[in-house]
């Protein structure tokens with residue numbers, strides 16, 4: 001999979017060289033290029049933003065540096081992801097879809113966002129996904145892209161050592177995961193649930209399912225059908 005990231009903070013993505021994604025990069029399972037949006041700025045100050053038409057606080061990212069950069073980076077089969085608190089909420093299902101693509105381009109906005117015409121223009125020729133991490137505001141798309149990439153790339157075949165761990169985790173069946181325990185059997189007076197020591201696989205499976213449902217009811221009732 002090929003990934004291009006456009007940002008005014010290229011250094012931010014050094015974090016991708018560590019951990020699981022770093023290993024996938026080493027194995028050439030994925031190829032990530034980071035592009036500095038300011039290289040497409042036309043003035044000596046390399047500015048990439050301007051005041052909003054209609055007034056209001058904050059600055060808006062100008063369309064032309066985006067146009068110049070995205071024209072270079074996008075190819076026929078690219079999917080353009082624009083992180084935005086105004087987008088659809090990014091989910092595990094979305095991560096699975098992105099993991100199937102050959103080329104993802106992430107456009108990290110800062111300030112009050114990118115001139116809407118950039119999204120409108122590229123939507124005419126490409127799949128453009130405006131995606132949000134959730135109902136809170138970050139200063140820019142960079143943190144969101146790191147989160148989306150981690151969720152997506154761990155689903156790319158070969159990136160995770162034990163693919164079984166992918167089917168038994170939170171959000172796989174519309175439920176959050178059951179609680180997990182390891183040794184010792186007793187820690188600070190708290191015991192591991194007896195059923196997990198029983199060796200009865202069917203009972204353990206059932207207990208875990210019940211725990212998942214109970215936890216989902218308690219923590220994430222929004223995930224359950226009415």
Ligand code: 6GU
Pocket residue numbers: 082083084085131132133134135136137138139140141144
């Ligand atoms: Cl994707 N971007 C920004 N700026 N803020 C966010 C977000 C994205 N998701 C949640 N908050």
